[in-house]
Amino acid sequence: MRVFLMAGQSNMEGYGPLNDREAGDWEGSISLNALITAGMEAVAILDPRDDVYVEFGGDGHTPPGMLRPGFGATPYFFGPELGMGEVLGEALIEPIVMFKSATGGTTLGGDWRPPSAGGGTGRLYDAMTTSFRDFMEGDLALTFPAALEAGGYELAGFVWLQGWNDQFEDGFVGQYEDNLVALVNDVRAAVGVPDLPAIIVEGPTLQEELRAARRAAIARLELEQPGRSLYVATEDLVEEEIPGNFHFHFNAHAYLEVGRRTARAILEAGYLDGPES
Numbered sequence: 001m002r003v004f005l006m007a008g009q010s011n012m013e014g015y016g017p018l019n020d021r022e023a024g025d026w027e028g029s030i031s032l033n034a035l036i037t038a039g040m041e042a043v044a045i046l047d048p049r050d051d052v053y054v055e056f057g058g059d060g061h062t063p064p065g066m067l068r069p070g071f072g073a074t075p076y077f078f079g080p081e082l083g084m085g086e087v088l089g090e091a092l093i094e095p096i097v098m099f100k101s102a103t104g105g106t107t108l109g110g111d112w113r114p115p116s117a118g119g120g121t122g123r124l125y126d127a128m129t130t131s132f133r134d135f136m137e138g139d140l141a142l143t144f145p146a147a148l149e150a151g152g153y154e155l156a157g158f159v160w161l162q163g164w165n166d167q168f169e170d171g172f173v174g175q176y177e178d179n180l181v182a183l184v185n186d187v188r189a190a191v192g193v194p195d196l197p198a199i200i201v202e203g204p205t206l207q208e209e210l211r212a213a214r215r216a217a218i219a220r221l222e223l224e225q226p227g228r229s230l231y232v233a234t235e236d237l238v239e240e241e242i243p244g245n246f247h248f249h250f251n252a253h254a255y256l257e258v259g260r261r262t263a264r265a266i267l268e269a270g271y272l273d274g275p276e277s
Contacts, residue, residue, distance in 0.1 A: 002092065002094060002096050002097065004157050005159070005191070006081065006098055007100070009102060010105065011079070011164070011204065012102035012161040014077050014078050015072060015079075017030075017250055017252055022077060035252055035253060048068040049085065052096040054085070055098070057101065057131050064139070081098050082259055083260035088263045092272060094147075095147055097140065097144075099131075101124070101127065106162070109166050109169055109175050109179055114185075116185065129191075155193045156197065157196065158184065158197070158199065159199045163203040167205060176217070184217075184221055197228055197269070198218075200217070200218055200231050215231060
């Protein structure tokens with residue numbers, strides 16, 4: 001069984017609308033049902049999978065269960081887990097487990113600040129690591145007793161999608177490279193997997209300094225442990241900032257594409273290669 005820890009801010013929470021009423025009248029917005037009606041997505045994407053499980057803690061979220069649309073910021077939205085779970089579920093025999101920890105409007109420099117960055121550990125870093133540990137020690141065994149008995153589990157990757165709000169806090173963009181390297185290494189230490197794959201998904205901000213900081217962090221992580229970090233590019237999904245809109249929000253196509261790209265990158269990197277895959 002392959003377990004992914006997924007974290008970040010609102011784009012990881014997920015604002016891919018299921019219906020037109022959630023999509024609103026934003027420029028470029030489109031709902032999942034509209035994509036299905038237009039023939040751009042198969043209606044089967046609405047069906048729960050029997051091989052991918054999602055837990056997204058916090059009030060107002062869909063209760064843990066098998067993957068289907070609705071594991072977003074509210075039950076009327078979805079995030080990158082939908083496209084990611086679809087691709088991985090089709091590619092692998094063993095079950096996939098996704099544990100999401102995400103809060104919108106938050107910063108790596110403050111809210112998610114990792115311990116080794118100094119300056120005080122962020123509250124969301126502590127919440128993420130604590131809740132994930134509790135999940136691994138309790139809920140996982142209750143949900144998949146047979147799978148654990150048959151083959152155990154593997155922590156397969158840390159997926160990070162964040163980096164919008166740091167550009168609005170003094171000094172946080174300049175710290176982003178160091179903070180991201182520290183975050184990955186601290187998460188690896190916290191879960192006890194020193195070479196845990198780090199999958200850094202590009203957030204949709206067009207600020208080049210922040211984008212460069214992500215790429216520089218990946219380069220440093222690759223020097224430390226070659227082949228254990230990767231970068232998922234998404235810049236082509238955001239050609240220009242849309243007034244009043246926040247990045248991929250309210251665009252179901254963008255969210256599906258982000259998730260699918262992430263899954264394909266993981267598969268191409270060989271992180272899940274094994275006799276059962």
